Amino acid sequence: MSNIPIQTRASVRSGIASVDRYLEAGYATVPGMSSRFAAAVCGGLMRIQGGLGVTGPVVEIGPFEGRFFIALCHALAPGEVALGIDLFDWPNPEVIDRFEANCARHGVPPERRITWKADSRTMRPQELLDKLGGRRVRFFHIDGEHSRAALTKDLELATAVLAPEGVIVLDDMLHPGYPTLMVAVHEYLGRHPEMCVLAIIDRETVVAATKFVLCRTDWFKRYEERLLETYKDNVWPLGADFEPHWCLVLSLDTKLAEIV
Numbered sequence: 001m002s003n004i005p006i007q008t009r010a011s012v013r014s015g016i017a018s019v020d021r022y023l024e025a026g027y028a029t030v031p032g033m034s035s036r037f038a039a040a041v042c043g044g045l046m047r048i049q050g051g052l053g054v055t056g057p058v059v060e061i062g063p064f065e066g067r068f069f070i071a072l073c074h075a076l077a078p079g080e081v082a083l084g085i086d087l088f089d090w091p092n093p094e095v096i097d098r099f100e101a102n103c104a105r106h107g108v109p110p111e112r113r114i115t116w117k118a119d120s121r122t123m124r125p126q127e128l129l130d131k132l133g134g135r136r137v138r139f140f141h142i143d144g145e146h147s148r149a150a151l152t153k154d155l156e157l158a159t160a161v162l163a164p165e166g167v168i169v170l171d172d173m174l175h176p177g178y179p180t181l182m183v184a185v186h187e188y189l190g191r192h193p194e195m196c197v198l199a200i201i202d203r204e205t206v207v208a209a210t211k212f213v214l215c216r217t218d219w220f221k222r223y224e225e226r227l228l229e230t231y232k233d234n235v236w237p238l239g240a241d242f243e244p245h246w247c248l249v250l251s252l253d254t255k256l257a258e259i260v
């Protein structure tokens with residue numbers, strides 16, 4: 001038997017008090033599909049960015065009712081904003097009202113957020129930058145349409161507006177329901193050798209699925225070092241092989257197979 005305990009998801013924190021309060025008391029009450037574990041790690045990543053002097057707005061494609069978006073908003077530094085881009089038509093048109101109400105209920109005031117009812121597939125990078133007053137994005141979460149073509153488009157949009165030191169987080173990676181998303185990621189990495197996968201955040205359930213974190217290759221070491229230090233209890237020892245690049249795997253379950 002391995003003597004490495006399986007982490008409980010509640011024990012993983014971002015290190016930002018307001019994010020962790022929301023994760024504790026609010027996160028599960030907002031309908032959504034991202035895991036609490038991923039939200040804690042992503043909040044922690046935004047804290048790490050703060051320590052490295054990385055500033056700028058946050059963007060999410062597909063905030064839905066705001067579950068993950070609100071966590072990111074609580075990690076913003078003074079003066080920063082978060083932009084939520086969604087069709088806001090699923091499962092009904094009132095979803096935008098529920099998004100606004102959830103943000104207000106969980107402590108995200110209107111001046112910290114921009115709600116944009118729009119289709120990311122037809123959005124041009126300059127339109128997005130205009131929404132942000134020209135500021136480049138430090139944290140971009142992509143959780144919109146789950147097709148290979150849409151992810152390809154969303155990845156190019158995110159890359160075009162990203163700060164050089166920014167990160168892109170992709171939801172529902174390695175998901176049994178969306179196998180072609182991985183094809184889009186590999187094709188993207190082939191087109192963008194300046195980008196790499198920084199970390200894989202393992203899933204909690206099939207709904208609260210795995211996320212990939214991407215960054216520029218020249219920022220990889222800085223981020224990796226700090227993630228390793230912050231989430232040392234969640235590092236799955238073997239890491240992930242992107243041939244030839246290796247990256248961190250963060251998981252609630254860090255066991256290896258028992259072979260003897």
Ligand SMILES: C[S@@+](CC[C@H](N)C(=O)[O-])C[C@H]1O[C@@H](n2cnc3c(N)ncnc32)[C@H](O)[C@@H]1O
Pocket residue numbers: 031032033034061062063064065066067068069085086087088089090118119120121143144145150
């Ligand atoms: C799986 S839900 C996102 C869940 C949410 N991010 C969370 O963590 O709880 C996907 C969202 O993407 C939105 N969406 C799908 N296609 C889109 C598009 N082309 N442009 C903008 N939003 C889109 C949907 O309306 C939906 O709200």
